[in-house]
Amino acid sequence: MTYQLSEADVAFLRSRYGSKALENASELALTASSLLGDLTTLRARYPEHAAALAETVRARRRAAGKLRHAEALIADETAVQQATAAPVAALRAADIVSRHRGAVVHDITCSIGGELLALAGEPGLAGVIGSDVDPVRLAMAQHNLDVGLGAGRRPTLLRADALTPVSTADVVIADPGRRNARGRVFGMDQLDPPLLELLSVYAGRALAVKCAPGLDYRNLRTRFGFDGQVQVVSLDGGVREAVLWTELPDAPANRASVLRTAPGGLTSLYEVTSDDPDDLPEPGVDEWIVDPDGAVVRAGLVRQYAHARGLRQLDPQIAYLTGDAVPAGERGFRVLERLPVTEKVLRGALAARGCGSLEILVRGLDVDPDRLRKRLRLKGDAPYALILTRIGRTGAAFLCEPGVRA
Known part of the structure; x- marks a missing residue:
């Protein structure tokens, strides 16, 4: 449901009567499966503003945890979606x-x-x-x-x-x-x-x-x-x-x-x-692989981030980093073994470890994680992570323990 509130809707919702109507509407589920029935209920009491009431309550629920005073906002879902947290x-x-x-x-x-x-x-x-x-x-x-x-x-x-x-x-x-x-x-x-x-x-x-x-x-x-x-x-x-x-x-x-x-x-x-220093040791593979925050990657500041935290790159063209420890507050993956990017080899290695759930991270290779996970036919109980990337011109797979946040 997408409903655009009118000025008359907003005036009603701001009134004492509208405020009480919002309280009543907030008691309804207003989910995708219940919406038609809930709108029928609202129309019986508030025929001119039923859609506005439903839209506002749903917008407040979407805004919870994102916007201040979400429980009292007047907004539509589109506005909340576009609003800055x-x-x-x-x-x-x-x-x-x-x-x-x-x-x-x-x-x-x-x-x-x-x-x-x-x-x-x-x-x-x-x-x-x-x-x-x-x-x-x-x-x-x-x-x-x-x-x-x-x-x-x-x-x-x-x-x-x-x-x-x-x-x-x-x-x-x-x-x-x-x-x-x-x-x-x-x-x-x-x-x-x-x-x-x-x-x-x-x-x-x-x-x-x-x-x-x-x-x-x-x-x-x-x-x-x-x-x-x-x-x-x-x-x-x-x-x-x-x-x-x-x-x-x-x-x-x-x-x-x-x-x-x-x-x-x-x-x-x-x-x-970009004014921070960015000199790093030669690329390599250490005990941990660290996936920098997306803001760092999109801003093109992976080297500056790595310098400040004593890390180095797996490859100069790839945003994955590696080091002997995971920086505080960051997520890292302990490397268990390095493997070629071959489904047969990966399937065998995962089966040998009894892997039943697998997080797959990909950078630098054209691989669909969901499709690959299905083809690997996992049957065990143990959780692991698989990092697929490129070292030079060669694909590389790193089988890791599940990611942990330091």
């Missing part, structure tokens, strides 16, 4: 304060207000502005800011097109839409608004543009002359975004920011930059 937004707000203390910040694609909540909580900023071309999203943002900030300082909200500057804010944030009617889009010119237009309209101003993690930033540099910083951010092992920062004199060209949450809501961070 709270720890990532908090990191960006802190970045802006560290570089532009006392600035006014304008989020020109503020949507339901997730980024604004993080910015408004920073005392080092002089002011926060949010704008969006969609009046429904602005109405949602107003509610979400009311819930999230209470009596605290409120951002100014405006309706405006992102490509029409309406403020002289010191820092501008943009999050171009990455979906259209046919689904997810990947080309820079397919974003809404298009990336190159954003960079042109706000040329000469401090700008942070949130992009998909798979952005071809190398092409952006070489073909279109982008000379700002590319920051790749991950959260709990998942790469979330690539951020383009402009007007940052002397900043490293590339930066990887790795966020991890812990019980109690605490968030830890480490960063690697």
